[in-house]
Amino acid sequence: MKYLFFLIITGVAIASCNSAAESSSKNLEALLKDSSKFTSIQWQDTAIDFGAKKMGEVVNITFTCKNTGDKPLYLITVRPSCGCTVADYTKEPIAPGKEGKIDAQFDTKKSHPGDVRKTIFITANNSNRAPQFLAFTGTILADSSANK
CATH class of the missing domain: 1.20.5 (Single alpha-helices involved in coiled-coils or other helix-helix interfaces)
Incomplete structure (x- = not known):
């Protein structure tokens, strides 16, 4: 029972x-x-180069956005382009004039040596209806000679 x-x-x-x-x-x-709920978004950086890392490292990347409109900003979808990257993001409404973040972790063990370019797709209630893409690039070294 x-x-x-x-x-x-x-x-x-x-x-x-x-x-x-x-x-x-x-x-x-x-x-x-609902276009009456649209606002505008400004990204501090849309592309980040993390430099050279050795295979096996986890790379942390932070993208910062600012709500430059007059309505609350909602990050609705934050989707990395592949399984080697996971992303966490500001889930609460971002007030006008305030900032939000997307924190991404890239696991080099799930990638390959050499140059890499990864993207994160964002959907938000921004007035520019074009999809938002953030990118990060770098080089993964197969040996331990990476610069930190």
Whole structure:
């Protein structure tokens, strides 16, 4: 009986979490369709060169954006171009005049030696409807002669 109660409570909790996430996702998608909610975004850097790193290192890259409009800015989608990069980002609304961040981690073990160029695709409620792309480049050295 205790196990049945636990399973029911767990199922309700999971369903409510999925429902909240679904609702939040629909609200953010609605922002993309409502031009009265559009704002403008300015990136401090759209391309970063991390230099030379040896194979096996994890490279941390931070992109900073500023809300230069008069409505809250929402970073709706932040999607790295491949599985060698993971990204975390400001999920709360970014007030006008304030900054948000995208923190990316690039795992060189999941890439290859040589020159690399990786991108991160961003969707936001910005008035310039063109997709936002951020890029980082560098060189992965197969030996331990990388400059740190």
